[in-house]
Amino acid sequence: MHIIISLTVSFLAVFGLVVIAFVGVWGAHLEWLFGVVIPYLAAITFFVGIVYRVIQWGKSPVPFRIPSTCGQQKTLPWIKRSYVDKLDNPFTTGGVVCRMILEVLCFRSLFRNTRLEFGDGKEIKYKSAKWLWLGAMAFHYTFLVVILRHLRFFTEPMPFFVKIIENVDGFFQFFLPTVYQSGLLLGAAVTFLLLRRIIDGKLRYISLPADYFPLFMILGLVTTGVLTRYVFKADVVSIKELTMGLVAFHPVIPEGISVIFYIHLFLVSVFFAYFPFSKLTHMAGVFLSPTRNVSNNTRVVRHINPWNYPVKVHTYEAYEDEFREKMKDAGLPVDKE
Amino acid sequence: MPVDLKQKDVMGGHRKDEVLDIDHSPSFFKRGWMNTPVDILPSMHCFACEPARLKVVDFPNPRQWSVMDEDWKLPKDWNKIVMDAFGDRLDRFRTLKLFMDICVRCGACADKCHFFIGSADPKNMPVMRAELIRSVYRRNYTIAGKVFGKLAGARDLTYDVLKEWWYYLYQCSECRRCSVFCPYGIDTADITIIGRELTNLLGLNIDWIAAPVAFCYRTGNHLGIQPHAYKGMLEFFQDELEDVTGVRVEPSYNRKGAEVLFITPSGDVFADPGTFTCMGYMALFHELGIDITWSTYASEGGNFGLFTSHEMMKRLNSKMYLEAKRLGVKWILGGECGHMWRVINQYMATMNYDLTEGTKLETPVSPITGTRFENSSGTKMVHICEFTADLIRHGKLKLDPSRNDNLKVTYHDSCNPARAMGLMEEPRYVINNVCNHFYEMPPTTIREQTFCCGGGSGLNAGEDVELRMRGGLPRANAVRYVHDKYGVNMLSCICAIDRAVFPDLMKYWVPECEVTGVHEMVANAMVLEGEKKRTVDYRGEPLPGMEDAEDV
């Protein structure tokens, strides 16, 4: 897809969403629609969609065990297997669990992205290309923190960990209200991931609007969130009234909530509704990946393929029938004289 | 230009229309990949399959066709055939369904493919190879693709798209290097395997795969060697071995009641330098005096069915257990081969374990050391490197590694034993015990990060040399490095396709380096009972220190 078109389309899409929310709330006063109906629909779409997705994937069986083995297989007892081997080429379920934990929480495979570089002269250096890993880690974890932080709007009393996160996240109390670093880091990480797609020719070549759109979406989320909190200094108490109403299935629309909040909420809603139908489902899919989540023990334990069916084979009898004379002449044993 | 450069049959050159342009026009304004139709180049693909090959194995749509022709003579309802089969595969393979959905195009795999590294053709990036198929998936199976079409990265399966699929599916060597770096473990090899399965429904295989498949089905091996000729080849090796060592080995064939069945790729029997490895096996079995038999019916370790379809793989693989049953052996020993071991490790028991019913197969036990190979208690197949490593570990081989002192050896991890099995230490242990000069290539080019030889998955035909030369460049480049640094002159490997591909690759990139199987070096170092004074190695070249000996 042409980069200019891709960028334009995805940017306009996000911009369009902002405009819709603005017009809807500021012009048409559809607070109920944007504050209650759409968030509910989005939440339903998100949960039903993800479950549907996982069920769909789950319906297709795993006919063969094809883990990517990235270490020594378990063979003879004296062949050394380090912890790395046991994780990257797991024989036991425990090993698989550990491999998956590393993969899901630490992006183990991305971390592998090492490169050999040539320094000055003939010296060889190991330099790793960890930027993508770092960007991805920063992006996902700050996103997680931001989401957890938002639990304050949906719980009463707040769980202890939300308080802890808020304290840690807002450690540098330069401004009032407290500036959370996670939001800024998230913005920076998304910007990095976006620039990477635009600047690197390889990525520019493979990127689709579906790659730019979520990035613009998240940038939109961060921007409207920051505006809501820091610039327009939204009425937190009213907002919490609204969100708690949603959680308690007792929706209310309190007075005095600024339009920017509705825009933020609308973007969040669209983002969650979009989630199950896009590449963002990798969040759920990574757990199901058959090259990572099975053990490499198929020389010991038979893996069952549910649709394994009998096939036509060329039997020895047919083979001997074709070559019997030649075999006898060559002194090879035959079953039928 | 005076010549008509429109004809492409001279050689490649699809960038002929561009003039040398120093002002770097910003590539922002170039066409995207979906609007860049495939340009099939003659030296980058293998020839189309002959109809006879397909008829032997009852494959659909056999016909004479040519890749360079406009018209591939497809059946009328080709689109429906492919799309129906695609849907069927989505229902049968979670891999395919998941890999179609979850790629985020992060680009981690992009520069990991040897074909991309060697060609800079962006459609050889693993992510793109999959996107070619994914775009059709989106169009047919996702809402966004149905509604937004190209904007959602979706497109219909047109004749051109089908050709593009074909062209790039047969430029993937199924080596799985990209899957190591993918954060979701997306395995392009699996996508390629299933993609090729679809092309096979239209009779669109390449001859270099279809012929071995047909031969293997009828004669038991890829090369179509008939039983008497198979025996003849081994007899020829018997003579050669006797010339070199003074010892007459006596292999047995199709022998009922043997303890062990030995199966190795037929390339070892037919093509240099694999033949020397084959002689190595024979010397080893003779020296150990084990009760082992060769089979002419199951005379192929490799399985080009893997490169055709899951069903064909199963059909060819079944011979191993069928022959084990007929001969009544207790276990099977497998020779040095790459994709053979992928099939044995990841597919064999799942596909064909039912066939072991009524056999005498049991958990393999080394008759020499008594070691029980618990790690193969399911498949009942032991890799010869495991077997030999165990022998050496127990001191059962009399070795004189100095016979390999003229060799400075490096070791190439073949893709499949590395990334679809994890056989990495055994070969190294063996090599270190049979030769004194061993040097590893740089760490990012070995073990699980090993580079393909460029000819895996049936791409080692005569007509696509250029494809292989550039696909093998990353591997050759690492060999070049250890050659320059340590004087490495021997590239060892445990794969028959490697042994077929590397000699040419080396001729082009590192002419000073030769190619060997691990068991050729084992046998050369082995001191046989009753051997004559050794002066030459298995290739008839003088042993170190014997350059002036009379025999030479």
Added chain:
Amino acid sequence: MSSIMSLADLLAQKKSPIVKKWCEVVVQTYPEGGQSFLKTKKNQFSNPVGHTIAEGIESIYDELLKGAKSDKIPLSIDNILRVRAVQDFFPSRAVDFVFGLKKVIRKELGKEILKEGISEEWAEFESRIDDLALLSFDVYMQCRQKVFDIRVSAVKNQSHKLLKMAGLAYDLPENYESPDYEGGLKEGQTHLSE
């Protein structure tokens, strides 16, 4: 000040931008999506093509400046063309980056090389580039020849092996000794009549 500078000085002074642009000329002959990858030239193992281009171009430029016949040029040009000979290039396209150097230099030193004194030097330098182009074509053909050889020998080996297996081909014994007979050549004798 500039009038004292010779072309060689100018070329040495502007080496870095010229080499960079010349590399770009080579890289631009590759497909668009792959170009950025080739420019990450530092990775010898993960990007052998880009590395070869970058290293080769710089070394060729250095040697061209030295002027004298250099043995390094054939090696560097071989490294680059050995890669290009197995990629999708027409022969003309495979070697045309050599002429690209002229354009790059003209662009970089446009006014200076027209000045008196330097223009003669430039003409001489241009002919050096022409020589390089001729050499490139030879090297390119050698590489292609190698590919053809590989093709032919593969077929030859296989068919010979088949004939041998079929018992159709006669294999010359390796240690052939001519049978001794009276009146044979004695040591040192080259002709029977001697």
